[in-house]
Amino acid sequence: MPMEKLVFYGFKHQQIPPSFIIPPEKRPQKLDLPVVYHNTPIIDLKGGAEGALDRSATIQQIFKAIEEFGFFQLVNDGIPEELMEEVMEVSKEFFEMPVEDRLSLYCEDPMQPVRVSSSIVYENEEVHYWRDKLRHLCHPVEEFKHLWPSKPTKYREVIATYSVKVRALALKLLDLICEGLGLQPDYFNGELSQMQSILINHYPPSPDPSLTLGLPKHIDPNVITILHQGDLYGFQVLKDGEWIDVKPLPNTHLVVLGHQLQIISNDKLKGVEHRVVSTNVPRTTIAMQIHPSMDCVVEPAKEVTDDVNPAKYRSFTYQEFVDSYLTSVIDTQKTTKPFKILA
Numbered sequence: 001m002p003m004e005k006l007v008f009y010g011f012k013h014q015q016i017p018p019s020f021i022i023p024p025e026k027r028p029q030k031l032d033l034p035v036v037y038h039n040t041p042i043i044d045l046k047g048g049a050e051g052a053l054d055r056s057a058t059i060q061q062i063f064k065a066i067e068e069f070g071f072f073q074l075v076n077d078g079i080p081e082e083l084m085e086e087v088m089e090v091s092k093e094f095f096e097m098p099v100e101d102r103l104s105l106y107c108e109d110p111m112q113p114v115r116v117s118s119s120i121v122y123e124n125e126e127v128h129y130w131r132d133k134l135r136h137l138c139h140p141v142e143e144f145k146h147l148w149p150s151k152p153t154k155y156r157e158v159i160a161t162y163s164v165k166v167r168a169l170a171l172k173l174l175d176l177i178c179e180g181l182g183l184q185p186d187y188f189n190g191e192l193s194q195m196q197s198i199l200i201n202h203y204p205p206s207p208d209p210s211l212t213l214g215l216p217k218h219i220d221p222n223v224i225t226i227l228h229q230g231d232l233y234g235f236q237v238l239k240d241g242e243w244i245d246v247k248p249l250p251n252t253h254l255v256v257l258g259h260q261l262q263i264i265s266n267d268k269l270k271g272v273e274h275r276v277v278s279t280n281v282p283r284t285t286i287a288m289q290i291h292p293s294m295d296c297v298v299e300p301a302k303e304v305t306d307d308v309n310p311a312k313y314r315s316f317t318y319q320e321f322v323d324s325y326l327t328s329v330i331d332t333q334k335t336t337k338p339f340k341i342l343a
């Protein structure tokens with residue numbers, strides 16, 4: 001029964017089903033409240049996709065943030081605050097509907113363009129994570145919109161508007177990163193950014209946040225992710241061997257680089273390991289992910305490799321990478337191993 005696989009169902013029983021209990025060595029160690037936040041990087045985009053930026057200063061800030069923390073938060077990114085509020089509202093509403101209303105979209109096949117599911121790869125994992133999700137493709141919007149949830153009634157309209165704006169923002173960031181890496185100006189346009197997904201994560205309150213995890217340590221598989229985490233904490237990044245909490249700043253987006261950008265940059269830029277801790281309140285986040293098309297060939301860019309810095313990865317199709325990722329998502333070393341060229 002799919003319903004039993006939704007965390008939502010387990011929660012109704014007010015106790016943690018044994019298959020969701022994280023082994024002791026992987027449980028979050030620090031659960032002290034109030035949370036202590038580090039001074040993490042914030043980048044002002046001065047209006048976002050259409051804004052007038054000091055490009056070289058912004059590129060420097062991005063590279064420094066990635067080098068030191070592996071992520072950054074954006075302010076003035078051009079996505080209107082009212083739109084973000086609506087996006088959060090329809091996302092929360094989707095998970096507040098009776099569970100039966102979500103079940104028609106339940107599907108365990110990761111290749112389906114629109115689906116509701118739980119945890120990561122429910123069928124293949126030893127332990128499950130305290131997260132339900134709605135994930136769907138969204139570029140081009142017209143191709144997928146009619147497949148998205150029809151309830152809440154404003155869902156399609158709000159998410160369509162958001163998908164277009166957040167895509168423009170991501171392409172702007174890729175453009176800056178491209179310039180910073182010294183790649184040809186249109187490097188990321190086309191197949192490398194062809195696929196776009198919206199992922200709405202819903203973390204129900206955990207009966208005991210010290211025993212569950214919303215998401216385990218991972219690096220996103222795609223090129224770049226733009227996350228809206230609302231105003232609740234839960235997102236952590238691994239910095240110098242320690243998990244640090246990232247402050248959910250109002251009206252910001254958080255940016256993490258995925259495996260593909262790390263590979264294309266030949267490890268000049270790193271994807272950051274992050275996870276989500278459980279809390280005792282419901283938390284909903286919206287992640288927008290830019291991926292290559294499934295048959296796109298990915299490899300370290302010629303511009304960043306030479307005799308002194310030879311390619312550290314072989315060429316592969318994104319499909320190959322995704323297949324490997326789905327079997328090894330919680331082991332970031334194992335994920336990239338089949339694609340590494342050993343020195």
Ligand SMILES: O=C(O)CCC(=O)C(=O)O
Pocket residue numbers: 199201215220227229234235274275276285287
């Ligand atoms: O929900 C969050 O805070 C992070 C989600 C995430 O890491 C992901 O969807 O890959």
Ligand SMILES: [Fe+2]
Pocket residue numbers: 218219220274
């Ligand atoms: Fe992630």
